[in-house]
Amino acid sequence: MEEHTDGKAKVHYTSEDVLEYHTSNFPGNGKVEIISKTSVKTIRDLTLAYSPGVAVACREIEKDPYNNLPKYTNVANQVAVISNGTRILGLGDIGVAGIPVMEGKAILFKVLGAVDAFPFVLNEKDPDRFIEHVKAMAQNFGGINLEDIRKPDCFYIERTLDKELDIPVFHDDQWGTAIVTMAGLFNSLKIVDKDIREIKVVVNGAGAAGLAIARMLLDAGVKGENLMVFDRHGPIYSGRIEGMDPYKEEIAQQINPKKLDISLDEATNGIDVLIGVSNKNAFTKAHVSSMNDNPIVFGLANPDPEISPKDAIDAGAVIVATGRSDYANQINNVLGFPAIFRGALDIRAKRITENMRVAAAKAIASAIPEENLDVNHIIVKPTDPEVMPREAMAVAKAGIEDGVNQNDMTPEEVYELTKKRIAFYNKHFATVVSLRKNPDV
Amino acid sequence: MEEHTDGKAKVHYTSEDVLEYHTSNFPGNGKVEIISKTSVKTIRDLTLAYSPGVAVACREIEKDPYNNLPKYTNVANQVAVISNGTRILGLGDIGVAGIPVMEGKAILFKVLGAVDAFPFVLNEKDPDRFIEHVKAMAQNFGGINLEDIRKPDCFYIERTLDKELDIPVFHDDQWGTAIVTMAGLFNSLKIVDKDIREIKVVVNGAGAAGLAIARMLLDAGVKGENLMVFDRHGPIYSGRIEGMDPYKEEIAQQINPKKLDISLDEATNGIDVLIGVSNKNAFTKAHVSSMNDNPIVFGLANPDPEISPKDAIDAGAVIVATGRSDYANQINNVLGFPAIFRGALDIRAKRITENMRVAAAKAIASAIPEENLDVNHIIVKPTDPEVMPREAMAVAKAGIEDGVNQNDMTPEEVYELTKKRIAFYNKHFATVVSLRKNPDV
Numbered sequence A, B: 001m002e003e004h005t006d007g008k009a010k011v012h013y014t015s016e017d018v019l020e021y022h023t024s025n026f027p028g029n030g031k032v033e034i035i036s037k038t039s040v041k042t043i044r045d046l047t048l049a050y051s052p053g054v055a056v057a058c059r060e061i062e063k064d065p066y067n068n069l070p071k072y073t074n075v076a077n078q079v080a081v082i083s084n085g086t087r088i089l090g091l092g093d094i095g096v097a098g099i100p101v102m103e104g105k106a107i108l109f110k111v112l113g114a115v116d117a118f119p120f121v122l123n124e125k126d127p128d129r130f131i132e133h134v135k136a137m138a139q140n141f142g143g144i145n146l147e148d149i150r151k152p153d154c155f156y157i158e159r160t161l162d163k164e165l166d167i168p169v170f171h172d173d174q175w176g177t178a179i180v181t182m183a184g185l186f187n188s189l190k191i192v193d194k195d196i197r198e199i200k201v202v203v204n205g206a207g208a209a210g211l212a213i214a215r216m217l218l219d220a221g222v223k224g225e226n227l228m229v230f231d232r233h234g235p236i237y238s239g240r241i242e243g244m245d246p247y248k249e250e251i252a253q254q255i256n257p258k259k260l261d262i263s264l265d266e267a268t269n270g271i272d273v274l275i276g277v278s279n280k281n282a283f284t285k286a287h288v289s290s291m292n293d294n295p296i297v298f299g300l301a302n303p304d305p306e307i308s309p310k311d312a313i314d315a316g317a318v319i320v321a322t323g324r325s326d327y328a329n330q331i332n333n334v335l336g337f338p339a340i341f342r343g344a345l346d347i348r349a350k351r352i353t354e355n356m357r358v359a360a361a362k363a364i365a366s367a368i369p370e371e372n373l374d375v376n377h378i379i380v381k382p383t384d385p386e387v388m389p390r391e392a393m394a395v396a397k398a399g400i401e402d403g404v405n406q407n408d409m410t411p412e413e414v415y416e417l418t419k420k421r422i423a424f425y426n427k428h429f430a431t432v433v434s435l436r437k438n439p440d441v
Helices: A016-021 A043-049 A055-063 A065-072 A096-111 A126-142 A152-162 A172-192 A209-222 A247-252 A287-290 A311-315 A336-344 A354-366 A386-401 A411-428 A430-436 B015-021 B043-049 B056-065 B063-070 B095-113 B127-140 B153-162 B173-194 B206-222 B245-252 B283-290 B308-314 B335-348 B354-367 B386-401 B411-428 B428-434
Strands: A003-005 A012-014 A032-037 A078-083 A118-122 A145-147 A170-171 A201-204 A227-231 A273-276 A296-299 A319-322 B004-007 B013-014 B030-035 B078-083 B114-121 B141-147 B169-171 B203-204 B225-229 B273-276 B296-299 B319-322
Touching: A012 A016, A012 A145, A012 B043, A016 B043, A016 B056, A032 A078, A032 A096, A032 A336, A032 B095, A032 B114, A043 B013, A043 B015, A043 B173, A055 A065, A055 A096, A055 B015, A055 B095, A065 B095, A078 A096, A078 A126, A096 A118, A096 A336, A096 A386, A096 A411, A096 B030, A096 B063, A096 B078, A118 A227, A118 B030, A118 B127, A126 A152, A145 A152, A145 A172, A145 A336, A152 A172, A152 A209, A152 B386, A170 A336, A172 A209, A172 A273, A172 A319, A172 A336, A172 A354, A172 B173, A201 B354, A209 A227, A209 A247, A209 A354, A227 A247, A287 A311, A296 A311, A311 A319, A311 B245, A319 B063, A336 A354, A336 A386, A336 A411, A354 A386, A386 A411, A386 B127, A411 A430, B030 B095, B056 B063, B056 B283, B078 B095, B078 B127, B095 B335, B095 B386, B127 B153, B127 B319, B141 B153, B141 B173, B141 B296, B141 B335, B153 B169, B153 B173, B169 B173, B173 B206, B173 B273, B173 B296, B173 B319, B173 B335, B203 B206, B203 B335, B206 B225, B206 B245, B206 B354, B225 B245, B283 B308, B296 B354, B308 B319, B335 B354, B335 B411, B386 B411, B411 B428
Parallel strands: A078 A118, A078 A145, A145 A170, A201 A227, A201 A273, A273 A296, A296 A319, B078 B114, B078 B141, B141 B169, B203 B225, B203 B273, B273 B296, B296 B319
Antiparallel strands: A003 A012, A032 B030, B004 B013
């Protein structure tokens, strides 16, 4: 029996626990189930739900699809969680074997955001054909959550779909991680009393998450000359030849203006914030001890961070965050996607804007009142009952300000409705879970 | 306020009733909802359902996708209900406005067959590209239910997918209607005491349903020389030029060997069974009165049959069936697809064979004990509690006999599990429906 521990002791589980979690769910295996929201008991019900009565709903939609499709179908509350299986967690290109991740995401969407999410791993690795498949499906959804797609395809796919579809397209591996990282950083800066416009930052890792974090740091006020982003070839800068792609070049044009080509060991000298989205042991104690006073170190590699919290603290770090649930300060993208889509769907957003992403990060940050912040509590837990409704409200507000909304929902209505949706789900459905192991029928 | 009546008085509804049925379902509009089968309450739950714990399930699937994908995901209990929107009910090519039909079918799949069905209208009318989209999605499903696709594309799409995919592909407009028609016919023949191998039949209509009915009549024992199929150009026969396609030609080669090119008025002379899958008023009293003794007349055009039951009976018909719920003997394809897929999914069928279709028809027929049959009760109601489990069992049995099963489920286990699945659903979920109009949270 292989044993796992997500860190020291807090969350301990065996392989058997995971497999039992995935198999003991009557009436079938896996994690999702589709149910009817309407009564289907009598011949009259059948007549209204299906032929011939349903034709009335079809004709109304045919007359005015823009207004009536969201009215008479569930489309406006549905997102597709779609991958091509090319970069599943840390497991690489495992194709269809990534479906449990998509099902997992689908149920988190529901439980935390009351969003109906359909899980998919499409059997298509060519980015252009993948885009065509998603475009053919898109009219059935209020939004598209892209997931676990290798780079640089993930950037190309996200941007193309964002441009060509009139619903929100969100690549969670980029923006989900970046938004929650920014939330943690906003609170860290409050604790150490530094101004984001003055801090010096190094991001180690120029993958989906690294480039999105860099983008959001710039959007949030970090100056280009105070930001360096490293990949395996060293710091990126405009015009660098080796290992570049158009997405790195785009960020490169806004940072490291002196085109410094120095090592990470030199780059950490005097910086305020060191963020890793790279791999185990990428940071040393020497990196941390070379930083400015009150070092903030985020080592987000999973399952093993760039530096252990103990080593980082020994070397002088005052705030350390990781991706793990067993250490203080877990940067968990579960804090992002459910409420971001909840807010976006509720206002029927055409897309998710930069301001909506920043608003989400700020809402997550402010879920901990300033007086309760400390170096071991920079980020709220996803199980906090207020964070999702507040975040959905903030996302909706920013979307309305940016003019991407397509109905007249107010942010306050989004807050109230989100609370009500989540409460309804928990009251009526979450409670059935325990009956599935021994269904008493 | 437009009023509708699905016939005389039995099922009466207004447009408002239909729209209210489609809009009053908290937490959103439409008819479907996705829920979690597993607990998502604690950080430990998150760890098992999603990153990092879920990786254990992914790795097991990667090692052995054939055995472990159905074990650790819901894929094996999922079907896609997919249309391209080109022939929605009697409404024609209305594209995305067909989604309410797909959602309606999805909930019938669940309530009647405990199958998780994902509703889709793909935005793609080209048959080859449509096939490519479905193939890219197929690994997420245990079966594909094609729906409301114009002919002859529907035949091409169904056959191509049936050949290229290793999961059941079923075009309900063909086989669903044909199977339930055959069930009604089997019982009708018992009542009038005629042998299927001796009867003469005319099918009026050579669309999806008409050709499938002809196919099943031949499979069930009707002799080719005793079967004629009409389209708007007259009877089809091998080598006919006008209005033919490869799918009509295929049937034509097995029927009407004398290549008779006669009118429907002549063709009904002395026949035993007249089946219409065409349009309103296609049959006259003269057609019926020209038939052999004990005429059996199925007028399945919706919403108005080829001949009213009253006129058919006045002209001498002893058994009359229609597609309507307000007359006796409704041929309703709802009797077919939920249990056909239930049986096919349970044995993990690679495809749905001819024998499985015939077995479904016979199981539906035998749901009424022979002693209870009469001219006004040739077919069971879909709300009968025994028909779905029995039909699923019969389909499973035929699939096992044909060797298309891929596990060791027995037909008896399929019967028991189907009953249990439906009971579990009704006990825990169907009851929540009434709370959705005024959610008390």
